[in-house]
Amino acid sequence: MTDKVNEEMDQGLDQPDTVENLKNGEDLKKDSQEETKDEESVDMEDASDSLSKENQELKDKYVRLYSEFENFRRRTAKEKLEMIDTASKNIIQEILPVLDDFERSFKIEGNDQEGSRLIYSKLSKVLESKGLKPMDDLVGKAFDAEYHEAITQIPAPSEDLKGKIVDVVEKGYMLSDKVVRFAKVVIGN
Structure with a gap:
């Protein structure tokens, strides 16, 4: 009989141990489920971050492309x-x-110039x-290589x-603020 009691005690001692083991097992399952949830949330956050980065990159690319197109459109219109x-x-x-010839003919005396002046x-x-504009009143102005062509230099009077x-x-001429013909000038030195 003592053997039976010892067995029951052994079994009784084993059972709480087993219950504790079950509780520990459940705790382990809960812990592993929480870890899985944490890993999933970390994975979701990583995926969300990568998607937002990709979205931002695509937006940047779109904005650059749009601005390049606008610049191209403006440049071609200009x-x-x-x-x-x-x-x-x-x-x-x-x-x-032809204008130069008209001006030279006006300098010749004795010509009937009234008709020529009208045509001119x-x-x-x-x-x-x-849009053609003559470069007038150049005598006395400083020489500018962007508008004038120096033919020669003479001693300044x-x-x-x-x-x-x-x-x-x-005479030089401008067309829409661009030089069509440089004025050929003499510079004093």
């Missing part, structure tokens, strides 16, 4: 306007010698309406004309 403004440049360059006036007005334009050999 180039078209410049082409329209200077489209008549070649024909005007060919007409300029009309031609000048038409060219001015197309006065001290204030040194390094400045003394005479204009051929």
Whole structure:
């Protein structure tokens, strides 16, 4: 009988141990489930972060592409306007010698110049309406290589004309604020 009691006690002692083991097992399951949930939330956060980064990169790429397109559109519109403004440049360059000939004929005395002056006036007005502007009043101004072409240098008639334009050999013209023909000038030294 003592053997039986000892067995029951052994079994009784084993049972609480087993219950504790079960509780520990449940705790382990809960811990592992919580760890799994934590890992899933970390994975979700990582995925969310990577998606937001990718979204931001795509937005940046879109904004850059859009601004490049806007710059291209503005640049081509500007180039078209410049082409329209200077489209008549070649024909005007060919007409300029005719204007020069008219001006030379006015300097010759004894010519009937009334008809020539009328034609010259009309031609000048038409060219001015197309944007052609003569470079006038250059004598006494400083030489500027962007607008003038120096033909020669002569001794300056006065001290204030040194390094400045003394005479204009051929008049210069501008078309829409761009030089069509440089003024050919003589500079005092």
